Amino acid sequence: MTPGDAEVGDGDRRLLDELARIAGRRIERLREYQREHHLADTLQRSLLPQALPAVRGVELAARYRPAQEAAAVGGDWYDALVLPDGRLLVMVGDVIGHDLNAAVAMGQLRHLLRAHALDAPDPAHLCETVNRLLPALGTGEMATVAVAHLDLDRGRGRVTITSAGHPPPVVVGAGGTASLLAVPACPPLGALDATPYESVQAILEPGATLVLYTDGLVERRGEPIDASLRRFATRCVALGDPSLDAALDGLLDDVLAPGTAADDVAVLAVRRSTTGGAPPGA
Template sequence: MLRRRPPRSASADDLLTTLGRLTAQAREGAEKQRARVELAEALQREMLPAVLPQMPGLRTAATYAPARHGLDIGGDWYDGFPLPDGSLAFCIGDVQGHDVEAAAFMGQIRLALRAVAVHAADPGEVLSRANDLLISVDCGLFATCTFVRVDPVTWELSSARAGHVPGVWATVDGRSGIADDPGGLPLGVVPGEGYPVTRRRLALAGAFVLLTDGVIEGPSFPIEAGLQQVTRLVSANAAGDPATVADVAMSVAELTGHTDDAAVIALRFDGAADRPG
């Protein structure tokens, strides 16, 4: 009768060799991931504008917070630029996905919006044309966005949303609310999508705040609770400078336990009696 030899036990040297190989592989993978995260964050910060445009009677500020754990960089952006007719345009958005690809797509969206807005100042038309342009390049990603135009003659704020979270507003007389206006699908989903435009007269001094869902949603907060908290803080600071308004709005991200990156634009406008001219 043949007896089977018991399996040979791994020696301490074998175990150490295996452990060393696995550790090296893990370290290499971590280093590659860290490099991608650092590249994405660098792209993100370089493509965000250093300053936003302003005009007499309208002051602006913005702030950006990277992802809490460094893994969700690249999705959120904001921008602001003058239009040929003297109006100012502002936009904010969130790209599907994260990392380097999302940061690069974010740059494409910003350029597309700027290019289109030169020939179509109406926010709904801007989003519609940008949507078709992004679909035509077939990148496979989509993005939410809010586009706002402020007319310095009529002091009308017109806005359109492409699947993006609402903004909030407040005036110095104590009124405030959530700008949950009608909108369309995110950019890059369906060709020919239409985007309704909402128009507001900026008669009283106050603030209008655009933000991304990284500010108002997290493991500890549903979006509705986050929006209500931002509205309360913006209302309490509606008479302050725009940097303060942006900072208090961004502070809500610390309450939500967010893991995503986050962005805020604050438009602080004077009342009709306080504007020059």
């Protein structure tokens, strides 16, 4: 033993052993958390649409990005489909919660909305139907959702929208303005039994873009939600650029700067063509 060495006694060894056991347990919990995070992210991405429909008269773009921080993903989604009568249905939703169960519930809810969208005359009826059926899934989850019908028949560009507890849509005008669309305040799906839902109508002018998104894009710690919404709407002006896909990527890179968001996000943008166009399926 050199003069600088110290003998390790039994008490020290027990302390070191206990510290090693604590470190081992924490490492294993971290690995388990990372595995679940990866599984939830993979499952969620597999449940999202593999492609958006090609629709005459509009351009579609959508993105999903998982949480930047270590919080578990799960629950945010988007969807788009052409209905038998030619209208375009677009949806963005968020199952309340962030875990593997939320990702599973998201897939069930998305397919439930799709199945009943074929018979629902408008988004309000669709939300009422799904809200009534949601308890049968047995998940106990609640979800916010924005549902919009876009009618391009004869170039009208009429949009009918229902928001079930969801952030208000943004409309970006062809002239470079952006505004939050006022929608009736309705409860999230699964929050109340037999609750009525309301729709609001607007006109999407040629060249204008409708933006549906989840709250991970706007909510920031310490910032009032009204200020967050106004800031996001202002940034959506960038979606007026020629390439909607590139503009949407640029918007997300801007809004989701490192360290600004801890939630996963989904966003879907619908731009009406400046040349009009026939309705889907025509």
